[in-house]
Amino acid sequence: MSNATVTLDIRRLVGRFSLRAASHAGRLSYLIFEMVRGLSEWRVWLPRTFEQAQNIGYGSLFIVALTAGFAGAVTSLQAGYQFTGGIPAYFYGGVIVESIILELAPVLTAMVLAGRIGARFAAELGSMRVTEQVDALESLGRSSVSHLVLPRVIAGTLMLPILVVFADVVGIASGWFAAKGALEMTNADFVYGAQYFFRPWDLWYSMIKALCFGLAITVVPCYMGFSTKQGAEGVGRSTTTAVVSASVLILFLDATLAKLLLTRS
Amino acid sequence: MIELRNVSKRFADLVVLDGVDFSVRKGETVALLGPSGVGKSVLLKHINGLIHPDKGEVWVDGQNLTRLKRKELARLRSRIGYVFQYGALFDSMTVEDNIKLGITDEASAADETYSRKRALQCLELVNLDPVVAEKYPAELSGGMKKRVGIARAIAGQPTYLLWDEPTSGLDPVNADIIDSLVEKLDDELGVTSVVVTHDVRGAFRVADRIAMLMDGRIRAMGSPAELRASTDAAVQEFLERDLTIPVHH
Ligand SMILES: Nc1ncnc2c1ncn2[C@@H]1O[C@H](COP(=O)(O)OP(=O)(O)OP(=O)(O)O)[C@@H](O)[C@H]1O
Ligand SMILES: [Mg+2]
Numbered sequence: 001m002s003n004a005t006v007t008l009d010i011r012r013l014v015g016r017f018s019l020r021a022a023s024h025a026g027r028l029s030y031l032i033f034e035m036v037r038g039l040s041e042w043r044v045w046l047p048r049t050f051e052q053a054q055n056i057g058y059g060s061l062f063i064v065a066l067t068a069g070f071a072g073a074v075t076s077l078q079a080g081y082q083f084t085g086g087i088p089a090y091f092y093g094g095v096i097v098e099s100i101i102l103e104l105a106p107v108l109t110a111m112v113l114a115g116r117i118g119a120r121f122a123a124e125l126g127s128m129r130v131t132e133q134v135d136a137l138e139s140l141g142r143s144s145v146s147h148l149v150l151p152r153v154i155a156g157t158l159m160l161p162i163l164v165v166f167a168d169v170v171g172i173a174s175g176w177f178a179a180k181g182a183l184e185m186t187n188a189d190f191v192y193g194a195q196y197f198f199r200p201w202d203l204w205y206s207m208i209k210a211l212c213f214g215l216a217i218t219v220v221p222c223y224m225g226f227s228t229k230q231g232a233e234g235v236g237r238s239t240t241t242a243v244v245s246a247s248v249l250i251l252f253l254d255a256t257l258a259k260l261l262l263t264r265s
Numbered sequence: 266m267i268e269l270r271n272v273s274k275r276f277a278d279l280v281v282l283d284g285v286d287f288s289v290r291k292g293e294t295v296a297l298l299g300p301s302g303v304g305k306s307v308l309l310k311h312i313n314g315l316i317h318p319d320k321g322e323v324w325v326d327g328q329n330l331t332r333l334k335r336k337e338l339a340r341l342r343s344r345i346g347y348v349f350q351y352g353a354l355f356d357s358m359t360v361e362d363n364i365k366l367g368i369t370d371e372a373s374a375a376d377e378t379y380s381r382k383r384a385l386q387c388l389e390l391v392n393l394d395p396v397v398a399e400k401y402p403a404e405l406s407g408g409m410k411k412r413v414g415i416a417r418a419i420a421g422q423p424t425y426l427l428w429d430e431p432t433s434g435l436d437p438v439n440a441d442i443i444d445s446l447v448e449k450l451d452d453e454l455g456v457t458s459v460v461v462t463h464d465v466r467g468a469f470r471v472a473d474r475i476a477m478l479m480d481g482r483i484r485a486m487g488s489p490a491e492l493r494a495s496t497d498a499a500v501q502e503f504l505e506r507d508l509t510i511p512v513h514h
Contacts, residue, residue, distance in 0.1 A: 037335075128355075131351070131353060131356070132349055132351065132353035133353055133354070133355055133356070135310075135315050135349070135353065136347075136349060136353040136354075136355070136417075137355075137366075138315060138342070139313055139315060139342060139345070139347040139349075140342065140343065140366060140367060140369055140417075140421070141339040141340060141341075141342035141343030141344075141369050142339070142366070142369075143335075143339065
């Protein structure tokens, strides 16, 4: 292959990619616009939101606890391994609590839920799309956004902060136990360290992150599900794309929010 | 009144509709015939705005569908019942809840006793046993799903009904019942209907006029007698197949 054809190929690839990205961005913005407009139909989405919220909440407790529990314990053990000698014991308390609240609980919970509810939303809406159920809803003069998308997005976005608080509690508790066992620290040390480094803003930051992640792992999969084409294979493709893009978006938002909200001037 | 003016629609390189002119008068039943894959379902979906034309205009009830705002379109759609070719039932809901979603008037839908009664009544109209109400779509046969789809479409007492092959996949007895239902809604309630069908004999029975879609255009349209007298060879070939079978009454 000559140099010229290679450049041409790359140019065409980049062109096609940007076109696709632009059309996704356009249709995603349109969906968000429709969602805002649909908010007035609360009679439709409110009851369905409760159903979804219950499902997301109870259904996720176990996996969230498991993830947070292990994350807390491992943070604790690794802190003990890395900081050797000369470091006061209360220090560990601060490190464990802060890493859990600021980073581990929100990010890990969101990642786990991206797989759990993100995949589910994309598959549900995707199969409804390919079997014309979405069209059927529209044909009855009902808004598919208010019936299907809003309940999922609102429930997911509100449940995530709650689950993150739950993860905070479980993660800190398990970190504490692990620290007591492995690092020979007293409860007083842990509590003192935790309080010493803690700022109320940290909790707010964690909640803001949780809300943003909640939006990411619900809006993106719902969008992917809605734009599904071509039968069972299309549903599979949407589901995969939904989970991958939601996960990438979580990481991106994580970095962006840290830069925006935590940089001290 | 339903009117398509010079409607064209293509999917990527495939031209499906190429300047379709088609109109249905108030209270009329028009059967839409045509070979498989010619675009009958696509045409039908233009009438309730599920598909937008690339070119041309769609008018229903004096409103230009292509220009309607979302709310107005929703209001218009709540008066247009659509029977999907493959049922399109909400598969995570029971049959009863499916039909209840078809009750588009908010006040009636909120009335528990009315909506339950209406759901059972619609089941009866399509010749389904009331026990079916508690079942989920996955537990039904193809023909039963089809009839639940019909029940859902008529539950809101629409003034327009768009039927996408209502009798395909049904046994002759049930096909007859559905044909009678089409006739009854037309005669007694003045519903304006478009019936897409492969069943030429059924079409001749229920329709006031018949339209033939071929090569992206309405090839012929007229009363059953006019169509039978058509000199167009393609139309004749399409009709003859079924009509030459002797009909016993
Ligand atoms: N959403 C779509 N995207 C791309 N092509 C489509 C789409 N919908 C329909 N088509 C194409 O348009 C053509 C007409 O389809 P349509 O479903 O209207 O046929 P039909 O006349 O209803 O056939 P049948 O009698 O078999 O149901 C087909 O070639 C189909 O492949
Ligand atoms: Mg069809």
